[in-house]
Amino acid sequence: MAKYSSSPDSYVYPGTDVLINKEGIKDAATLCIxxxxxxxxxxxxxxxxxxxxNFDFNHLQQIHQRLFGDLYEWAGQARTVDISKGTSRFANHQYIEQSARQLLRQLQDENYLRDQQADTISERAAHYLGELNAIHPFRDGNGRATRHFIGQLVKEAGYAIQWENISQQQMTDAAILSFHGDVSELASLIKDNLKALTVRK
Known part of the structure; x- marks a missing residue:
């Protein structure tokens, strides 16, 4: 489903807000299902x-493609239109790849959050999740793809984020705050739902 404001939008069927899809579905409710x-x-x-x-932009693109490639031709590709949601206007499409690559390059400097305690992992995971949300690299499916990406990152650092315990409304509210520079609520949600996978020294 097209959930964002974008004009003009080559991703939807003319005269609708329904995303062009491989099944040729033009009814919004049917496509949602x-x-x-x-x-x-x-x-x-x-x-x-x-x-x-390597937890770079290509890694995120592959995740998005795997999640949505059966339905959308553009899955895994950086969007080519500018989009907004409510009062949040996401990164200009011309700077998506540059911004995402520059952001995720920092993960290497942080050793991909490995050998860190829960507080630090929660804070840094929230930082990257919030920044990726602000970039919103894809036409749709950004939240789901980035949660998989951050979840895998944290898992390889020895923890699991129990996303299923976080409601959509909680994520939305925290994402809005993070968009305006406050990731504390996002970090709190992650920390409260962080589970150690191994005994850490």
Whole structure:
């Protein structure tokens, strides 16, 4: 489903806000169901067989492609239109790749959050999640793809984020705050739902 304001928008069927899709579905409700079903299957497959990458932009693109590629031709590709949601206007499409690559390059300097305690991991994971939300690199599916990305990052650091315990409204409220520079609520949500996978010294 097209949930954002964008004009002009080559991603939707003319005269509608329905995203052009491989199934040719032009009814919004039907596409919503099809996308949900496709995502559930792809998400489970991705968890079972994660993307092998370096937590760079290409890694995030592969995750997005795996999650949404069965339904959308543009899955995994940086959007080519500018979009906004409510009062939040996301990064200009011309600077998406540059901004995302520059941001995620910092992860290497932080050793991908490994050997860190829960507080630090929560704070830094929230930082990257918030920044990726502000960039919003894809036409749709950004939140789901970035949660998989951050979840895999944190898992390789020895923790699991229990996203299922966080409501959509909680995520939305925290994302809005992070968009305006305050990631404290996002960090708190992550910390409250962070589970150690191994005994840490």
């Amino acid at each position: 099809a996308e949900s079903n496709s995502y559930l299957f792809a998400s489970a497959a991705l968890k079972a067989h994660p993307v092998k990458g």
